[in-house]
Amino acid sequence: MTKPIAIQGIKGSFHHEVVQHYFNDSAAVEECMSFDGVIESLLEGSSDEIVMAIENSIAGSIIPNYALIDNNNLNIVGEYYLDIQHHLMALPGQSIADISEVHSHPMALLQCKMFLKDLPHIKLVEARDTAEVAKQIAEKNVKHIAAIASKKAAELYKLSVLAESIQTIKHNETRFVIVKRETENNDFTRMDKASLKFVLDHKRGSLATILNVLSDCKLNLTKIQSLPIMDTPWKYAFFVDVTFKDYKDYSKAKSLMEIMAENFKVLGEYKNARL
Amino acid sequence: MTKPIAIQGIKGSFHHEVVQHYFNDSAAVEECMSFDGVIESLLEGSSDEIVMAIENSIAGSIIPNYALIDNNNLNIVGEYYLDIQHHLMALPGQSIADISEVHSHPMALLQCKMFLKDLPHIKLVEARDTAEVAKQIAEKNVKHIAAIASKKAAELYKLSVLAESIQTIKHNETRFVIVKRETENNDFTRMDKASLKFVLDHKRGSLATILNVLSDCKLNLTKIQSLPIMDTPWKYAFFVDVTFKDYKDYSKAKSLMEIMAENFKVLGEYKNARL
Numbered sequence: 001m002t003k004p005i006a007i008q009g010i011k012g013s014f015h016h017e018v019v020q021h022y023f024n025d026s027a028a029v030e031e032c033m034s035f036d037g038v039i040e041s042l043l044e045g046s047s048d049e050i051v052m053a054i055e056n057s058i059a060g061s062i063i064p065n066y067a068l069i070d071n072n073n074l075n076i077v078g079e080y081y082l083d084i085q086h087h088l089m090a091l092p093g094q095s096i097a098d099i100s101e102v103h104s105h106p107m108a109l110l111q112c113k114m115f116l117k118d119l120p121h122i123k124l125v126e127a128r129d130t131a132e133v134a135k136q137i138a139e140k141n142v143k144h145i146a147a148i149a150s151k152k153a154a155e156l157y158k159l160s161v162l163a164e165s166i167q168t169i170k171h172n173e174t175r176f177v178i179v180k181r182e183t184e185n186n187d188f189t190r191m192d193k194a195s196l197k198f199v200l201d202h203k204r205g206s207l208a209t210i211l212n213v214l215s216d217c218k219l220n221l222t223k224i225q226s227l228p229i230m231d232t233p234w235k236y237a238f239f240v241d242v243t244f245k246d247y248k249d250y251s252k253a254k255s256l257m258e259i260m261a262e263n264f265k266v267l268g269e270y271k272n273a274r275l
Numbered sequence: 276m277t278k279p280i281a282i283q284g285i286k287g288s289f290h291h292e293v294v295q296h297y298f299n300d301s302a303a304v305e306e307c308m309s310f311d312g313v314i315e316s317l318l319e320g321s322s323d324e325i326v327m328a329i330e331n332s333i334a335g336s337i338i339p340n341y342a343l344i345d346n347n348n349l350n351i352v353g354e355y356y357l358d359i360q361h362h363l364m365a366l367p368g369q370s371i372a373d374i375s376e377v378h379s380h381p382m383a384l385l386q387c388k389m390f391l392k393d394l395p396h397i398k399l400v401e402a403r404d405t406a407e408v409a410k411q412i413a414e415k416n417v418k419h420i421a422a423i424a425s426k427k428a429a430e431l432y433k434l435s436v437l438a439e440s441i442q443t444i445k446h447n448e449t450r451f452v453i454v455k456r457e458t459e460n461n462d463f464t465r466m467d468k469a470s471l472k473f474v475l476d477h478k479r480g481s482l483a484t485i486l487n488v489l490s491d492c493k494l495n496l497t498k499i500q501s502l503p504i505m506d507t508p509w510k511y512a513f514f515v516d517v518t519f520k521d522y523k524d525y526s527k528a529k530s531l532m533e534i535m536a537e538n539f540k541v542l543g544e545y546k547n548a549r550l
Contacts, residue, residue, distance in 0.1 A: 036388075060338035060502055064385065067333075106381060106401075110339065113311070126381070126401050173503075202497065205490035208483060215480035222477065224501045224513075227335055228448075238499075 004028040006038045006047035012131035012153035014084055018051050018176045022080045033128060039068050042181060049077075049180055056084075056174040058111055061225050066239055069179060069267055076195050076268025078178035086112050086167045089134060089159040090146040096162050101125055103133045104148035112148055115166040122146075134159055177268070184270075188247040193222075193272035196240050198261035199229065207238065210261060217253035219244050222274075237263075243272050279303035281313045281322035287406035287428035289359055293326050293451045297355045308403060314343050317456060324352075324455055331359075331449040333386055336500050341514055344454060344542055351470050351543025353453035361387050361442045364409060364434040365421040371437050376400055378408045379423035387423055390441040397421075409434055452543070459545075463522040468497075468547035470516050473536035474504065477511060485513075485536060492528035494519050497549075512538075518547050 005023065007015035010031040019027050030047050032038045041047045052068075055061045069076065086108055090099060102109070102116065103125045109116065116124060127133045133147035138157035146162060147153070154161050177195075200206045207226075214221060223241040244250040250269075258264045280298065282290035285306045294302050305322050307313045316322045327343075330336045344351065361383055365374060377384070377391065378400045384391070391399060402408045408422035413432035421437060422428070429436050452470075475481045482501075489496060498516040519525040525544075533539045 057503065058339060058342075060336060060500065063335040064333060202495065204493065204495050205487075207496055207499070208486035208490045211480075211483035211486055215483045218479065220477065220479050221482055221501075222511075224482070224499055225335065226496075226499045228332065 002028075003046065003048050004030040006030040006032055006041035006050040008032055008035050008038050008052070009129040010131050010135060012134060012150060012156040013129055014082060014150055014174065015051050015053065015176070016131070017150060017152055018080050018082050021082070022051070022078065022176075022178060035065055035068060039072060039074075042074065042179065043072060049178060051080075051176055051178055054079075054175050054177045055223075056107070057169055057172055059107065061223075061239070063225075063227065066267075069177075070197060070265070074179050074181060075183045076177045076270055077180050077184045078270045079193070079273045080176045080178070081173050081273055082176060084111070084167065084172045084174050085151065085165045086130075086148045086172075087151055087154060087161045088112075088115075088146050088148055088163040088166055089137075089154045089161050091137060091141065091143060092158070092160045094143060094146070094160070094162070096146075098144055099146045099162070100144045102146045102148060103127045105130050108148045111167045111169070111172060114168040115163070131156075178270075179268075183268075188269075190271050191247060191269045192245065193241065193243045194250060194269045195267040196242065196257070197237060197263070197265045197267055198240075198257060199235055199237050199263040200261060201235060210238075210257065213256050213260065214240075214242060214253055217244075217256070218246070218249045219253050239267075277303075278321065278323050279305040281305040281307055281316035281325040283307055283310050283313050283327070284404040285406050285410060287409060287425060287431040288404055289357060289425055289449065290326050290328065290451070291406070292425060292427055293355050293357050296357070297326070297353065297451075297453060310340055310343060314347060314349075317349065317454065318347060324453060326355075326451055326453055329354075329450050329452045330498075331382070332444055332447055334382065336498075336514070338500075338502065341542075344452075345472060345540070349454050349456060350458045351452045351545055352455050352459045353545045354468070354548045355451045355453070356448050356548055357451060359386070359442065359447045359449050360426065360440045361405075361423045361447075362426055362429060362436045363387075363390075363421050363423055363438040363441055364412075364429045364436050366412060366416065366418060367433070367435045369418060369421070369435070369437070371421075373419055374421045374437070375419045377421045377423060378402045380405050383423045386442045386444070386447060389443040390438070406431075453545075454543075458543075463544075465546055466522060466544045467520065468516065468518045469525060469544045470514070470542040471532070472512060472514050472538070472540045472542055473532060474510055474512050474538040475536060482513065485532065488531050488535065489515075489517060489528055492519075492531070493521070493524045494528050510537075514542075 130149040131153040134153040219242040405424040409428040
């Protein structure tokens, strides 16, 4: 029997939605209450695969999740982009005028800031998971509190949607990665994207030199992020994502980077979900 | 009379500490309960200057704060690095065994994750501001709840420190920026750092070309961050910080980048606080 896929949040959460799209609608999930919990599930072997948000349009990279993958030497084996639509929902029969508090995940509250600004009588309360609030409202029959969550959560917990797509940015994509303990069986031909990490000295032109190599090897950069290394002044870690047409080009770049950069590390090689 | 400096949080918060270091110990502050509130204070003119956290060692860049500066066309006029030490504090007479809940800002809770993991009987509750929790505990004489906040907060609100420097990374720096509506009087000679934003096509080598220009003009890169542009596939915005010895070199790079990149924008020119 296959093991469940560990996610942060419960059924009806956006992580659950990604599992349904990437695997299939009936894929079993293990509901964890934190990203640390998700990683623990993978390390202890109660799951063999996890789904984790890694960047979104408002907050950028979720650096703590990068750190979890990096520090535990895990492997990114796939990615998925979900267009996140937030809906305001409450018990059937409640209207917006009845609502005095909205509970949701801090990121959801942030993404719906403009909508909520127009409702100053509503108090905002941070919660661990978008879907969990919806579930609580339904199970405990809670009036006057609304959730911000997905349409799936509204369906699953039988809440009525008071306002649709209330997020400020209408096309609101979050990138999720699928992570395993080990690399997948290496079918290089289907891979056209990689997540890399390397360290450089704070020396003029050091990053430009590396990027020239990537460009010479026909690699495209889809993401770059520098992070100062704690307790090591003037050293920076870089997280980059590259796409490529031919694995051989990428392979050549990899050999060069191993020589040119310190602590060069492949966080994952996988299929680009953006094609 | 000079106007107060707007900060997120209250007296005793880390933002307040930065104001005391950057300006002086007795500089008046306007206590705001959100970064949006801080920006509003500046835009409405109740303050002429604000202090805002912009990146830290765990979460990386605080992209929403970058967006606030960028979207409101504000100017970074200075920076300050604060080594953030978190302390666990409660009413005098309380010991760790008496504590059942710790309330603090989500970032503080995240930064003290390892310490808190060893105290599984303590429930973690997210709050808006580190110092505000300390103040509430003191004013309302709240037992069994501890705050995670600065030494200043413990002194100010007369709490006892139960555990010192409980953050996971011992040298835990956060970078703050000082922001105004307009640029400062332009004393170019004292400026040696700039924060820039530009847009590039997702074309092989486009970023390498720009970084080559920066390097040729003797500019050092201290930070780089890409962000996909919403609703414009294959275009990326880049936020970079550069340092330089001679303003003329920087000025030349600026002229070149205006030609080579789209939407080139200077978010601020100021004195590097890291020298």
